[in-house]
Amino acid sequence: MASKKAQFDAEKTLEKIESQFEMVQVLNEKGEVVNKDLMPDLSDEQLEELMRRMVYTRILDQRSISLNRQGRLGFYAPTAGQEASQIASHFALEKDDYILPGYRDVPQIIWHGLPLYKAFLFSRGHFIGNQFPDGVHATSPQIIIGAQYVQTAGVALGMKKRNKKTVAVTYTGDGGTSQGDFYEGINFAGAYGAPAIFIVQNNQYAISTPREVQTAAKTLAQKAVSVGIPGVLVDGMDPLAVYAVVNEARERAVNGGGPTLIETLCYRYGPHTMAGDDPTRYRTSDTDNEWEKKDPLVRFRNFLVEKGIWNEEKENKVIEQAKEEIKEAIKKADETPKQKVTDLISNMFEELPNNLQEQYEIYKEKESK
Template sequence: MREKYPLLKIVDKTGKIVAKEYETEITAEKAKQFYYHILRLRTYDKKGRALQRQGRIGTYVPYEGQEGAQVGSALALKDDDWMFPTYRDHGATLTFGADMVRNLLYWNGRTEGNVPSKEKNIFPASVPIATQLPHATGAAMAEQYKGTENAAIVYFGDGATSEGDFHEGINIASVFQAPVVFFNQNNGFAISLPIEKQMNSETIAQKAESYGIPGIRVDGTDVFAVHLAVKEALERGRRGDGPTLIEAVTWRFGAHTTADDPSKYRDQEKSDQMREDFDPLIRLEKLMKMNGIWEEAWVTSIQDEIETEIEEAVVKMEAYEKPKVSDMFDHVFAEPTWTIAEQKQMLRGSR
């Protein structure tokens, strides 16, 4: 089955171009664009973890190691396309154009952080597993009915493939030939459950056969391969040829969340050793140095620019007025139910 769904790779772990037929896809302009965004996400992710440890935001979900998959896919979208992220895809949303301050507010538990993006068609992050897949299908079908060429991409992990929403979302998209890309980031674990205990099939890509749609398996740490695969899948949807399932094989270097201890269920020494081979930032750096694209002065300048942007966003996030306790009751339903009203009254009485 793995031969039927080979792993698409354009740049290997040494930075060498191994798929000569795609060599024209690798330009200095693209390499620099990808590097900037991956470095930006890596810096933001480190800041997010630091803020959580300092008690300045709540539980944070790191994505370190998956930046290549998120940057490569997000940059394949057009401005009016739709993005449906999970809680681990804030890197993709930031790359697509989401507001950084709003994202920090989300991790700070603020209602303002869960307001849909004004900048782009980005849905709020989905924490319930796989519920965003039918939503993406619906948005793609709506664009189809309106006669536009807009498409949708929906992100999900390997654990989501065990949910009914996975089947429902892909099946309906297949039936109606909706222009949606189902983008799976297979990082090997659904929290602590390894992929081999999640499913008996050899790949996630092969599940596409059940729905009569293309299934593609790509090296998720190769930003060029991801970008090409997603771009082609989106164009396929725009032409009216229906959805595509993409399995991006990647790895998360850290914990599932800052409330998790990965050493309880996986060998962290092995994970640390995998950085050299599976770090999308290191791989891209090697490619750029090998092809005369790397410029130390440029890297220093963008690092300074990125750090300034993030620090300014943190200052703005922390300048927001302290949230009201009543927010937890006021935004559950449009009209509060008697149970919510009673709980709110009980809180008032206890203060």
């Protein structure tokens, strides 16, 4: 029996959708402008400040890895390679915007106002590291993969109901897009037109699982189509492209255009975390070398040097400033009183239940000796 001819071509429809998601890029790997029409309207001073923050963040990452190996920090997820994705996206935000970070996104909330010593205390699991100063509009970094996406949808809806001209911004990795919370968050925000920006930092690996193994989607940005919101794929190693895309998404959101899903195509040069991950077991040196050629700092440095607004002297000054401030911050973290068991118990409830009250008294007596 002859097979019945299909009345539609589902594969062709998918291919047509996927072909629409071309990567947005302003600077190529050499730091040359390849798309003048997308060049963001940033002054020389703003460009220099963006570079300063990226250099500072790279040094912070290097020193944090060292401090972790010395046993002076706890949990730490390296950020080298993702500075354009993280710092340029934050550079497009306003102070009153709300950030709901993942565990790798500590740099963004530091630049949003979190004191550096508190970031170190967060890494140590100290409760003071989760006590943010007034005016720092951010939550503590989320450890549960993708959970911040649902929370962001709620925060953004609250902003809309209060008629605020602000956005809620969140981040996750490529692995986060395989979580149920990811879909629930972007669907909820889309259904209610909430002013949210959902950023997926596609650094190629969910710990050791390659992106192509966890999903059949050719891009992660195209997942926006399933919930009817705009999706953008951007070169996550290009700070100007990242800034331009996030800035546009923010403008659309605060003017009633709803949420946007942004995939930043990037790479983490270090391990997933410092808790025993060994990237040499699942990545080749050839892959590492290929992505090192796309280093966001090298690319942006070349662009700024060519414009005559950056040089080795300025960069060295930033490096020394970063080292000194990190030294002072870790010292302040060291001087913070050690966390006690009674602190943990008393922070859990406003009024302790009987069983915890008994434990509190027991530990209070032990700690007084």
